[in-house]
Amino acid sequence: MQPTSGARWFTRRQVGFGFRPVTWQGWLITAVAIALVVALLVLLRTSRGIAVVAAVAVLAVYLGTAALLGGVPRAAPAPAPDPLAPPPTSHPTSFTTSPPASFTTSLATAPARVAMLATPSAGLPSPDGAALVVGHLTKRFGERTAFEDVSFTVAPGEVFGFLGPNGAGKTTTARTLGTLIAPTSGSAVVAGIPLLTENGTEIRNRISIMPENPGLYLRLTVIENLELFAGLYGLRHPRPRIDAALEAVNLGARGRDLCGSLSKGLRQRVGLARALLSDPAIMFLDEPTSGLDPVAAREVHDLINDLRQRGVTVFLTTHRLEEAERLCDRVAILNSRLRSVGRTDELREKLFSRSLAVETAAPLAAPDGVFDGATGVEGWRSDGDSSYVLSVTDPRVAAPAVTRALVAAGADVLSIVESRHSLEDVYLELIDEDPEAAAR
Amino acid sequence: MSLDAGRILAVVRKEFRALRRNRFIIGTMTVLPVIFLISPMIEIFRLSPGISEEVVQRLAGSTFLLLMIIPVVVPAAIAAYSVVGEREQGTLEPLLTTPVRREELLLGKAAAAIVPSVGIAYLLFAVVAVCAKLFAADPAVTTALLQSSQVVGEILFAPLLAGWSIWVGIAISSRASDVRVAQQLGTLASLPPLVVVVLIDLQVLTPSVSLALTFAAVLLVADVGMWGVVSAMFDRERLLTGARATSGRSRRAAG
Structure with missing residues (x-):
């Protein structure tokens, strides 16, 4: 829609005290500001002293705000690219089934470090023994369907891979199971607790979710970030747990560093340490190795394997098919609807x-x-x-x-x-035969 | 509903740490009080002995008004940043994945904003009172500034006005898509309660302890009501996806 000449005039002059009034908020600010100026002018006629003071105050507030906002660091600058991080690849064209020998030298201690964390106490299996039971779960945003009729079961201690193309609904599914988003229909049992209104806090107490973007407070140190989350999970005397979590991700020496000074890979590790803090029964990991160099990625893989051995269920959303093939007991391939669920061998045999x-x-x-x-x-x-x-x-x-x-x-x-046939073959076969994927 | 003090304290501690390192917030909290302090101080120093009772009362009223703007404007700047700032940094989603209840999160954020704001307001009042006592040519100025209605008003109004400003700021921050928009709208929206103070200053209302208590009671009710409204508005799903939950069941589950 072509803006009116009036709109262009306001936009060009940035009326609204520095904010371009291109949204309804901007227009509201502008309207109220004009009304305020008129009110001050009227007041000036009746009570000169107070009007002058009020005018100075209002102007000071807005001019000061505008001036300060010009220099406010609302978000820390993006970190320098990690020189060791691999280029982002959504769908690798070839797989390496075992890592190069040179990557394995520093990794032997990772499981031992994880073992320093206490055994999870929150994990309660559902009545039928499953960590996650999802039945016909559907989520729609208005007319748009994020995912539909999704059903699967995840056993305790299982590493469950969740694969799918961009926009397939993977993250929305994980958010739904993590009680961040409410399902439109269907049911689920998460860590033994039905996914219901009144159970949101209890479910969140037993799980942890690590989003793809770790979302750290960049002005706080690593330890301060973890202290916040330890407090939110109700951990009393959290320091030993924080130290253990940092050791588990090999960040014991960086605890006092500001998160804003860390590389993307190190921030990802802090996010993982945060997810480990509460000893969750289920961990939802969204692309946990995104941006990590091969050594760090391998350490994360070892951590995930160790979590499995300790009985922690891992719900792994990933684009890296070789990662899913190496780590996951079973995988689900989602494309709004669930295309297939099973062990990779089973899927191969079913398809090829x-x-x-x-x-x-x-x-x-x-x-x-x-x-x-x-x-x-x-x-x-x-x-x-x-x-x-x-x-x-x-x-x-x-x-x-x-x-x-x-x-x-x-x-x-x-x-x-x-x-x-590789998992990539299975994935491509399933996605290619899906007409919705072709349109995507 | 039971609130966990530990979780609220964790939020408060984090907010203080973040505020301490936020140049913009520190700037706002430093510069604005100084601006509002200058005008009454000049008026106090300009007064000559033997001024009329009307001038003294007018000076006391305008000083009171300026001092009351502080607990409105300062927390508005902090509160407006509270939700939209988290969203811009990408820290909102991890925060919402924790067991913290929305009421606990909001109370923690409000407490972290109200403490420095009220502290600054009280400090400025003390500075003005001390300066008047030491430097005002006419002792009637000190008497007028420290009359019981003024003191009661300052003590009660500062936290209650700050509370209103904070809840309005958080409400706007929950819906806004830009920090600047939230701060400008928040500042504007928190000004209406000052109308009573303006009316006192314009001598439309006569200041008295009973008026101060009545206005304080109204503000208290408004603050508690706004806490409820803001808590209801704080919808996890909407904050993360920009979409309201699609059904009643959905909305409850996301809460």
Whole structure:
């Protein structure tokens, strides 16, 4: 909509004491300010002394406010980019199933450090033993559906991965289960407590949520940040717990640093320490390794594994599929609706037939004759001059039979390996077959 | 509903720490009182002996008005920052994930704003009274400034006006999308209770202890009412997503 000439005049001159009146608040400020000036002028006619003082006071307030606001550091400047942090990748195109050996040297102590924290006392399983039971949960914002008919169960001590494209409703689901957002319909039991109005405080007492942006008070020190949250969780004499939490994330020496002076990676670690403070039964971690260098990310992975061993349920929202594959007992793939839930192996088997990749030194003269008769082989296709992909019922049965058939046919076998589909393949398969994802 | 004093204290401690390191807030709390102190001090020093009773009363009234503006303006600047400032910093969501009740959070923030504001107001009143005692040419000025209605008014009105200003500031801060908007609107919206003080200053109302007590009682009711209104307005879902909960059940669950 084209602004009127009056609107342009006000906007250009920044009437409203420094605030551009482009919103209703700005117009209100401007209107009240004008009314105030008129009132002062009227007052000036009747009571000169008080009017002058009042005018000076009002002007001082607004001019002082405007002047001070010009220099107010409302938010600390963005931290310097972490030179070790990897570039952000939403959907990596290839996976490394095990970390490089050079990353493993400093990590052995992380679980030991976590063990310094007390065993969680808040974890109460739901009546059927699950940490999280979600049934047909739906959240709509007006006409827009954030997520719909989502149902799953998470066992105590399980690391549950929550995957999905941007805008799929992952964070909204986590916020809903964390009682920050109310569901439109459906039900849930969180740490043994039904997701109801009156249970909000009790649920929040038993869980912790670490948003993607750790949201630290940048003008406070690390310890001061943690002291606030220790107080909010009702921890008496919190210092030992704070020290243990900082040790767990390898920040014991940075407690007195202002959070504004920390790199993004270190702030993420402070956020994790904060989430550990209350010994939660369930931790909701939203992209916990975002912005971390590989060593720090690996430390977080070790922390998560250790939390699992201590019986803490972890609800991990992540874009990093290799992270989900490495850490999660099960994953859910969400795209407004839940596409699939299960162990990654189960998902692979459900979506893809099992296969063997065969490579020979030279192309086979009659591959039909070799593969069709082999036990356990359901079909085959060529994957290059001398490479073949065989669909099999069971690789452990088919591989020896195929080897014998190849040798009998006089072929020189270079390799016969089971072809494994990655979680990325599963994810892309599920998302690609979703018409909503295509439109996204 | 039971409130946890430990959680309220944790919020108060954090607010004090944050205020101490906030240049803007410290600037506001320092500069504005000085500005409001200058005018009455000049008037006191300018007075000559033997001035009329009417002039003395007018001076006492205008001084009282200026001193009452302090507990209105200073907490408005702090309170207006309280919610929208947290949202701009990205600290609101982690705060809301904790077991803290909204009433506890709001009380903690209000307490952290009211203590310095009232402290400054009382300090300025003491400074003006001492200066009048020491330097005013006519002792009637000191008598007028320290008459019982003025003292009772100062003691009662400062915290109650500050309370009103804080709740209005927090209410606006909960809905505003920009710190500057919140502070400007908050300052404006907290001024109306000063009308009574202005009427006293203009000698439309005659200052008395009973008037002061009545006005204080009205302010107290207004403050408590505003606390309830602001608590009801403090909706976790709306603060995080900008959207109101879609059903009655939803709104309750997010509370």
